[in-house]
Amino acid sequence: MDKDTDAKGEGIISRMALNDNKAGMEGLDRDKINAIIMEASKGSRFYENELKRDQQVNQRIEKMMRQKASITEEQLQKAQLKVENMVTELEKHRDLSRVIVHVDMDAFYAAVEMRDCPELKDKPMAVGSMSMLSTSNYQARKYGVRAAMPGFIAKKLCPNLVIVPTNFDKYRAVSKEVRAIFSEYDPNFQPVSLDEAYLDFTEHLEQRKSWPESACTHYYSNRTNNNGEAQMEPVDTTEVTDLSPVLFEDSPSSSPVLTSCGSEANVGKMFEVFGTSAEEAVREMRFRIEQKTKLTASAGIAPNMMLAKVCSDKNKPNGQYRLPPTRDAVMDFIHNLPVRKVPGIGKVSEKMLKALGIYNCFDLGQQMVLLSLLFSETAWHHFIELSLGLSSTFIPRNEERKSMSTERTFKELSHPEEQFALCRELCEDLAEDMKKEGLKGKTVTVKLKNVNFEVKTRAMTVQCAVATAQEIYAIAKDLLNTEIENVAPHLLRLRLMGVRVSTFVSIEDKRPLQKSIVGFFHQGKKDYSAPGGSLQEPSQKLEKPNFLRQNKEDVQEEHKTSDKPKLSFFQMAQAKRLQVEAAKAASQNIDTMEKPCTSVNNEQSNNEILTEKLAPQNASLLIKDQNKRQKVSPSPQPQPSTSGCGIPSSEGLTCPVCFCQVKTTNLNIFNNHIDLCLKGATTRPDQNTDSESDLSSQNTDTQFFIPDKHNLEENKKTEVFKQDFSKINPQEGYKNGNSALDSHDDIGSEQPKSCDDKCSILICPVCHKTQDTNDLTAFNHHVDLCLNQEVLHKLEQQTIMPEKPVLVTVTNNKGTVSNPPMRKTTKGKTKRRDSPSSPPSKKAKGHGPRNTIDQFFR
DNA sequence: ATACATACC
DNA sequence: TACTGGTATGTAT
Numbered sequence: 113m114d115k116d117t118d119a120k121g122e123g124i125i126s127r128m129a130l131n132d133n134k135a136g137m138e139g140l141d142r143d144k145i146n147a148i149i150m151e152a153s154k155g156s157r158f159y160e161n162e163l164k165r166d167q168q169v170n171q172r173i174e175k176m177m178r179q180k181a182s183i184t185e186e187q188l189q190k191a192q193l194k195v196e197n198m199v200t201e202l203e204k205h206r207d208l209s210r211v212i213v214h215v216d217m218d219a220f221y222a223a224v225e226m227r228d229c230p231e232l233k234d235k236p237m238a239v240g241s242m243s244m245l246s247t248s249n250y251q252a253r254k255y256g257v258r259a260a261m262p263g264f265i266a267k268k269l270c271p272n273l274v275i276v277p278t279n280f281d282k283y284r285a286v287s288k289e290v291r292a293i294f295s296e297y298d299p300n301f302q303p304v305s306l307d308e309a310y311l312d313f314t315e316h317l318e319q320r321k322s323w324p325e326s327a328c329t330h331y332y333s334n335r336t337n338n339n340g341e342a343q344m345e346p347v348d349t350t351e352v353t354d355l356s357p358v359l360f361e362d363s364p365s366s367s368p369v370l371t372s373c374g375s376e377a378n379v380g381k382m383f384e385v386f387g388t389s390a391e392e393a394v395r396e397m398r399f400r401i402e403q404k405t406k407l408t409a410s411a412g413i414a415p416n417m418m419l420a421k422v423c424s425d426k427n428k429p430n431g432q433y434r435l436p437p438t439r440d441a442v443m444d445f446i447h448n449l450p451v452r453k454v455p456g457i458g459k460v461s462e463k464m465l466k467a468l469g470i471y472n473c474f475d476l477g478q479q480m481v482l483l484s485l486l487f488s489e490t491a492w493h494h495f496i497e498l499s500l501g502l503s504s505t506f507i508p509r510n511e512e513r514k515s516m517s518t519e520r521t522f523k524e525l526s527h528p529e530e531q532f533a534l535c536r537e538l539c540e541d542l543a544e545d546m547k548k549e550g551l552k553g554k555t556v557t558v559k560l561k562n563v564n565f566e567v568k569t570r571a572m573t574v575q576c577a578v579a580t581a582q583e584i585y586a587i588a589k590d591l592l593n594t595e596i597e598n599v600a601p602h603l604l605r606l607r608l609m610g611v612r613v614s615t616f617v618s619i620e621d622k623r624p625l626q627k628s629i630v631g632f633f634h635q636g637k638k639d640y641s642a643p644g645g646s647l648q649e650p651s652q653k654l655e656k657p658n659f660l661r662q663n664k665e666d667v668q669e670e671h672k673t674s675d676k677p678k679l680s681f682f683q684m685a686q687a688k689r690l691q692v693e694a695a696k697a698a699s700q701n702i703d704t705m706e707k708p709c710t711s712v713n714n715e716q717s718n719n720e721i722l723t724e725k726l727a728p729q730n731a732s733l734l735i736k737d738q739n740k741r742q743k744v745s746p747s748p749q750p751q752p753s754t755s756g757c758g759i760p761s762s763e764g765l766t767c768p769v770c771f772c773q774v775k776t777t778n779l780n781i782f783n784n785h786i787d788l789c790l791k792g793a794t795t796r797p798d799q800n801t802d803s804e805s806d807l808s809s810q811n812t813d814t815q816f817f818i819p820d821k822h823n824l825e826e827n828k829k830t831e832v833f834k835q836d837f838s839k840i841n842p843q844e845g846y847k848n849g850n851s852a853l854d855s856h857d858d859i860g861s862e863q864p865k866s867c868d869d870k871c872s873i874l875i876c877p878v879c880h881k882t883q884d885t886n887d888l889t890a891f892n893h894h895v896d897l898c899l900n901q902e903v904l905h906k907l908e909q910q911t912i913m914p915e916k917p918v919l920v921t922v923t924n925n926k927g928t929v930s931n932p933p934m935r936k937t938t939k940g941k942t943k944r945r946d947s948p949s950s951p952p953s954k955k956a957k958g959h960g961p962r963n964t965i966d967q968f969f970r
Numbered sequence: 971a972t973a974c975a976t977a978c979c
Numbered sequence: 980t981a982c983t984g985g986t987a988t989g990t991a992t
Contacts, residue, residue, distance in 0.1 A: 488990070517984085571973075572972090608984095612986090975988100979985095
């Protein structure tokens, strides 16, 4: 229509241009900066995609405007009442009694780097890479350089910009120190990211009233020559003491804020005494942070979280702002507050509101009736609270996570083989992460971004929760496969792939998993029908649960301990992981072309030996095939009989599943063996060994697919990002906080061999739930049921979603399968023909596969 | 339940 | 040369 400005691409500025709403961006030459950004971006695929997305937003706006035009007087009156009632109701419950504080470290990563490298202090610098910056210091911000900007553009804005790679471990360590201080003011504080948190100071302030002055006295850390013992703050003596960072000479702080300890007024002073007010307490906290870390923080004090957050930005950097807890003060504060400053209102909402003439929170209140008619209920409810300066007055405790994912960006990846390999690797990584938290989920989502930056997600929910890499991959690869087939004969030209697991099933006790499972095998081995017989009978002759008994006779005779078997799924995962780690180790070796295999991560401590030994062989294979971009070729590889290349053996390789010696040095043969072992543990032999073709069709899945990292040119970069962004992850709190590593990284304990602990807690090794019984019979019964389910499920997947092309049309609305039913249908092949033809029946919005694809790859 | 968009750091 | 990664949530179907 008449979006003359937007259509011409000028509206895109709201997406592309810098946000000067953050601190440190005052008085910039915006136009010049934007011109440079545009110049650097124009024509790129990224830019084109942004344009497209902007058009979508414009359409939303147009739709909204049309809606607005059709509003009747009657509707308005009705809405008016509704809004008024809502307002009075909300006012009635306004709570100004809490003292909420939001603390935010100033330019955190950049500040850490500057602290540790004085050279950087007087230079514009940023942390990140040429592809993406995490943050920038205030000097760089003067040039328009800021977080989330690609480094190469930042360089154009500021040619002298110094870009420092991220050092996540360091930031995390600093964060830990800071959080230790937070917890003294509010033990239940909520971290938002490594550098940011919400605290409820109410309690602290109550207690503080009666504190002696000594409790409110805090020392400078770099001026305590002799009386260190009198200090409240432990001083890290290894720290250089003259770093006192006047990081922000031009701090705009207008409120009475602690001056930097290097300033004239404070020279020679050894300590500070703080008062009992909220401001004093927060000042004190910031002082302690600075003394401890040599870094500054900013804070906001207000009666609720939203206001506190906005306030913390007000006097940043190295400042604080308190909004008095009165309605007048709040309303006054809100009045001129641009909506974009409010957490939760981003570019798009801002643009939509702007189209309605709404710029600040006052406007928001004025237009509430209209908004209530144009936006969803949740949206306008949020708006109305906002316009009244209301939000949560208590800080919610960190709840359980709802999903876990991993994704990776790389240089174009188009070959299905590589895509599957990558997918598999992602599943491995994800499974590993999930294991640390003992999670199992029912929904697997694959995310794909093509080289045009168009994003697609494909999800499938299954009956039984999945946790291991294999289980996840079994689903993910089908989702991926469906997409690949849908665009055939074209290739999926990907730039990013991700895998996510969600819909977690509750697991009551995740920690004692390792030990308990061993205990379980020792206890329950007898027979699932036998009650608490010999609780600690030596593990010579365990019986499998009924279900698995038929599986692996073959393996059993080779190795006595192979009966442990039932090889819990954890063990399978572990075995698989060993494979993968070996592969990783191998490819790493190639990366550096010299790094000895001992360069494998330390965390692998327990299986390091194994990986080390595997690595050389893998490496040689990899090198051979490096240019082919193919999985390890199945043809016999003349291997120099590198003695001791296998797992602990000198004449072959030891299978991590059955622990048998496989007398070969050919990795392919070995891999096949492992795969058979793994399959054997979960599926009927006849299902996967029936024919040659069947086997070969599963190669993708079962063989070592060694991702060719060298073709992922971005790999190194992205690894960096993976690190430094996980830190900002809001979930970081509990992610970090758990000590799962302690028990779960000890993979040795997963191997029945090395474990003789017995455990009296009964935890089902399948569903991971603590069983509320001491009765072994009942427990065994439960386990059998669980296994039944699990195995059935797996069989189901084998049948319905065979390796090759199954084509469960996930995207098909309702009708077709998205969730394999538990019955064994005939082979999925018939289905597969059916479903693609069904799209014609789709109604309304064509969002069936075809349409999507057309869009995706035009 | 699935897909896509928005938001946050 | 080059535009992140992890999570939550809202909206629409």
